[in-house]
Amino acid sequence: MALIVQKYGGSSVADADSIKRVAKRIAEAKRAGDSVVVVVSAMGDTTDELIDLAQQMTPLPPSREMDILLTAGERISMSLLAMAISSLGVDAQSFTGQQAGVITDSVHGRARIIDVTPGRIQQAVEGGAVAIVAGFQGVTQSTNDVTTLGRGGSDTTAVALAAALGADVCEIYTDVDGVFTADPRIVPTARKIDRISYDEMLEMAASGAKVLMLRCVEYARRYAVPVHVRSSFSAHTGTLVTDATEEVEGAPMEQPIIAGVAHDRSEAKITIVDVPDVPGKAARIFEVVAGSGVNLDMIVQNVSVASTGRTDISFTLPAADGAAATAALTEHQPDIGFGSLQYDDTIGKLSLIGAGMKSHPGVSARLFAALSDAGINIEMISTSEIRISVVTRADQLDEAVRAVHTAFDLDSADGQAVVYGGSGR
């Protein structure tokens, strides 16, 4: 008998019929003999509707009140789901984040989990019930105030609960069949990945793949929770995210060189022109940017022009933070002493990810050749041990992704997005 944590997102419980469909699926897993803990998000548009109501009150709602408001959404979906499961003759009880023991810090709107004490969940499961837990929410230890975990919060709740319960697997149900070698909307020949390592999945998520949020993967890696990303609309097996060295039944043994191609259209590039090339200037620039609360991504410094002793520094950042970073830098132009600032939000980022590239030195050459053959100019490059990222023009990004996907033999054999006919549980 396995202990399974299942997580259903908002699109899986969008309306009464969807909730009943999910309930049936959960009841089947339970009847098959497994212990089941379910983490659920708010129904479809509920969160947006609540945000809209808050905006009608005030343009800047206090974050503590916003968290209380938004957590009403999971309260509704979790109790309805428990009712639907009960009506199928399977005992089910719902629990708030607080009742499930999800303890967080007190940063409302994007709280971090600091502990999970799932005593009541264990009790419910041992008593034979399906435990339904509200995703996305927790409670502060000191004041018992309600918090929300921010984007991807429900996935993180599921993985954190799975870790605390010592679950055999954390199944993340979504509206796609798993993690693909590229976004199938851009690359119709993208293949579903059967198995991917935590490290690769981390790089995929950090590079723009949206199927799993970065923090959820970080959590899963830290606690070695096997994550199964799969569709709530089919019985197919999806993608297993797990330790690269672990033997998993049915998963391929050989490690491919490349796991997939991710892309990101949400970044912008700032180039600081004519910076005095003396020690401490770069540090000062990034101090100023960090002080405005902005997270940088790629950073490139050109070799300085010997005759002038000045250089250019470029970096990418979320386009949403562009105004804040630009304002902070302009304010400090006198003391940094740079010439001018260029802001460009028409860039795209392509990332090639694969644990196998560590031992294959030809990967970057093949990547650059593929882009060159497709007539695509590379503006910036950054690498990690298992990732190469390049910045291109935004309007060339789709073509770049397709070219690289083909160059690394990731296209499916029949030229169609493959939805693997899994074992069907």
Next chain:
Amino acid sequence: MALIVQKYGGSSVADADSIKRVAKRIAEAKRAGDSVVVVVSAMGDTTDELIDLAQQMTPLPPSREMDILLTAGERISMSLLAMAISSLGVDAQSFTGQQAGVITDSVHGRARIIDVTPGRIQQAVEGGAVAIVAGFQGVTQSTNDVTTLGRGGSDTTAVALAAALGADVCEIYTDVDGVFTADPRIVPTARKIDRISYDEMLEMAASGAKVLMLRCVEYARRYAVPVHVRSSFSAHTGTLVTDATEEVEGAPMEQPIIAGVAHDRSEAKITIVDVPDVPGKAARIFEVVAGSGVNLDMIVQNVSVASTGRTDISFTLPAADGAAATAALTEHQPDIGFGSLQYDDTIGKLSLIGAGMKSHPGVSARLFAALSDAGINIEMISTSEIRISVVTRADQLDEAVRAVHTAFDLDSADGQAVVYGGSGR
């Protein structure tokens, strides 16, 4: 500086604009120098919508899950109200029933408050904030499970909090101007009552006056909480429910004989015909009825017919319980040994309430004369020290209420429902 508990019902916070209007009113009270604690119900139709969703899951939702579902409603209204107040520059924080320390027993759907420990509310108020508390809900002490208080629950929350906080007054905001001498929809000349004793208000509530629920008045009387029933749509003073002996500024000193006329159309009458008039038979009948979970109201036993040694017993009960009581009695017909059962749900009940009637022996004679003059037949009578109730035909009830209202000089001078121009706070 006074400490005021204000309670706003669902119709007062039905939509975004209503919430903003209420927020303005609360901010004014706070700016006038008072400490303000607010109890709020769910927005307008929210509860009905949630019940409808639950019904789509299963016809008989588990009561624990139903309570979790329904409490989402107050979570939404309370956080929105706190946001609206904050946007007016007044600090406001919302609290769930649990955070406010509303401890209940574990009878889901109609839990009773067993303790209120409002430490966090006191802290918020002392810190200068308006505390917004979710009405209608509490939490069990042992398991931290969410409970709801059932009908009139938010009023009870407000009075219980006022008692625990030692508030100067509990203001119940509603969509009418206060408690009237009769229902103004039936008696257009009904007058608003400026002041009424707990005892009288209890009898009014028990006799069908809907403006305050019985349990809320019981709680107020037990803890001597002055309750001010008033309109959220005007600044008029409403009705002060308080101790009869207490001196209250501005309230009339003389105690009128009659406070008002209440009516109730929700009861039915069961007559058990031909009951053996031997000791224990009545007890057995009411044992059987109580065993079916039904609360009786009036009971009348006729003098037995000497020649037969048999008698008739009539009682009234909520019409909603009619089927359960009838079934239980029919099942026990053999061992009780009665002849037959008559069920009648076309009755109405009129109640005349007034603490002054204790010392005025002519009251019942005047009541019966008024009904007789209006051609209305009395089917049952029951009395308490400060109330006389009679059962009539349902279709004669309105006429009966008007006749009695006039006979006891309760009509307003100008023949119109008077909305007193109060002091306006």
